[in-house]
């Protein structure tokens with residue numbers, strides 16, 4: 220939808236990120252909910268960025284990326300859009316905006332890891348231009364299988 224805007228994280232977004240992460244907790248690797256303090260600390264790292272998606276002045280989604288400009292590689296994730304806000308283009312805009320930033324930071328290769336059972340997220344990444352690169356057995360602490368998706372930035 221055209222009414223979604225993506226912008227950089229601000230400290231006052233920390234609580235929204237905690238809420239959006241908790242809402243989709245089953246899909247993530249972490250066993251524990253995020254805390255606002257952890258989000259704020261992560262946002263201060265020089266090798267990590269958060270972006271948020273807003274609709275009607277409300278934060279409806281976020282993503283993060285860990286990147287290493289010295290070697291040109293990055294990992295995108297987590298990404299989460301509120302359950303009642305999904306399938307309206309927010310996720311796609313978040314990924315496109317983060318890939319634009321990563322490219323400008325000298326990154327040429329981005330990976331994302333998704334649980335193998337999360338077929339809708341795998342399809343989502345495919346629709347964002349990623350390809351399936353590897354099937355990872357017993358990848359998580361709970362020994363769930365995962366899929367590694369990748370995209371090369373031109």
Ligand SMILES: CC(C)(COP(=O)(O)OP(=O)(O)OC[C@H]1O[C@@H](n2cnc3c(N)ncnc32)[C@H](O)[C@@H]1OP(=O)(O)O)[C@@H](O)C(=O)NCCC(=O)NCCS
Pocket residue numbers: 220221243246247296297298299300301304305306307308309310311312332333334337339340342343346
């Ligand atoms: C995966 C996730 C981030 C996708 O976010 P989203 O906002 O629903 O994604 P989008 O709306 O951009 O795209 C989803 C689908 O809607 C479609 N879509 C995009 N824009 C649209 C629009 N304007 N109108 C209708 N449909 C649209 C897309 O084509 C896409 O369909 P496809 O995957 O079949 O191609 C979201 O579903 C989510 O938070 N899931 C739970 C957490 C999770 O699994 N995270 C990934 C693991 S880290």
